[in-house]
Amino acid sequence: MCGIFGCILKKGRAAPLIREALKRLEYRGYDSAGIATIHGGKLYVKKDAGKIDEIHRRLDLDDMPGRIGIGHTRWATHGAPSQENAHPHGDCKWEVAVVHNGIIENFDELKKELMERGHEFKSKTDTEVIPHLIEEGLKNGLNLEEAVIEAVRRLEGSFAIAVISTKEPDKIVCARKESPLVVGIGEDGMYCASDVPAFLPITRRMVVLDDWEVAVLTEDSYKVVNALTEEEVIKEERHVDWSPELAMKGGYDHFMLKEIMEQPEALKNTLRISDFYYDLLAASLIKAERRFLVACGTSYHACVAASYIFSKVAKMHVEPVIASEFVQRYGEVVDERTAVLAVSQSGETADTLVAVRYAKRKGADILGITNVMGSSLCRISSVYVGQSSGPEIGVAATKTYTGQLLALTKIAIKVARRKGLIDEKGEKELLEELSKAPEEVRKVIEKTKERIKELAVKYHNRKSFCFLGRGVHVATAMEGRLKLLEISYIPSIAYPAGESKHGFIAVVEPGYPVVFIIPPPDDETFDDVLSNIIEMKSRGADIIAVVPESALEKVKDFVDDPIVVPDVPKLVEPIAFIVPLQLFAYYVSVAKGYDPDKPRNLAKSVTVK
């Protein structure tokens, strides 16, 4: 997720206004940034790695002439944060500049085609194919609007782009498909942006572009056309009454809720990552004799879930290990035949880095899954997957957890294919099943969010909770517990349900809330989970449960407060079934009057041991 912005003014300089707008979009990405303006028939570009303020100190982003310009603040998905990978990107002669938010899935083939036509590329980004495609259109006599339309029709994936050109320096052409893009209508100029906070201090008049719509902005007007039909589209103008703060949260009260709600989009972006990296990771795991999944906190829970998934899907043993215990527990067995797959959304967690650096010194192959390109984990890993979940501002991990699960499941499928356990058709079927995750999560959110708000109010004063699950939902139970305790400060427990009679059950007394994750009736753990529920019920526990529709009839007599979810494909279950527990933790925290985004004593990235 990145932030783009463009403006064309009646008078004055665009650059300072663009920089301020990018600052208001920094929550969308902040690993590199840049601005391009046009003045006197010349294109000016300043860009670099780092946050906007750092770059401004180094390059003075305001010191650029011109009433027209575009800007970008980046969350890297293709190509590490660097000056050459920062946006804007240009064509061969820098007569066209483009900023982009999204992922171009077919950029490889487009890049090869353009290079065969003599185009030279300067970056490793997917975005850079866009200005060169536009350059081709202009060379063939198209005007800027036509060239942009022709270019975006070649793109597969998601995009929100803003384009300027010295050939037509009096207009900005912007376009979107799946990535958000809005147009701001001002007294002193026209604006386009990824999100309204960018121009909210300037104007509250806006139109929201829809997929395949192209807007052409001049200093005092705009028009919208459909890139597929080329027909003009009349858009409904809206008035934004949000505060800038509320707008940054997409209208939600907290970043955590916004990030829970945007999981369908985030998962789509994770699915867009090239198979190439997943295949490399699978090959490395197969080659190794020992395989450890090393992580902390929520990321460790993703590794626990993965240990079940790798066993079931790929018949491969992978050992999930809490990073701070890795050296003590396995340090003596790590050698060049070992693979360590570290999972870290920040890529900077000290405990995880200590573990992988130790393993690397012992000759192990270091692999990574992270949400932050250019992070320490990326630099240490021989191969890594950037999960592309977008920046996660809330301290409690939500969308990055489901993104990790999806990435790990995809690796397991690739391992199964490489081991010959499934053929090409089988792989396609499993990947097709996994690709349903975004839509299934969206349905779970829609179906449960109101019910969970009620439950949160009902239970928010309880003194303790226990979360129980079996199989892969041991991880779901562990993650549901962590979510609740870290933002509501309620001491909670999580157990494999089968283990509860070996100790935890002594805690259960009438009214004690026990949260179960129940699988569908055809799941091999269903009967045992039901037995555990009955055990707890018979001791007076209040039973809350995530229940798939197909299981409701069988459990309704024992579950006091069911959270009914749609049945989902088996591979999608751990991704979909955690969402109600994320929402439960969020609403309990709010009911207790806490700030879920900033829980006490916690940091988003624990960079100290």
Ligand code: AGP
């Ligand atoms: C989870 O909600 C917490 N923010 C915390 O447990 C976190 O998962 C842990 O610190 C690991 O962070 P990482 O994924 O950035 O390595």
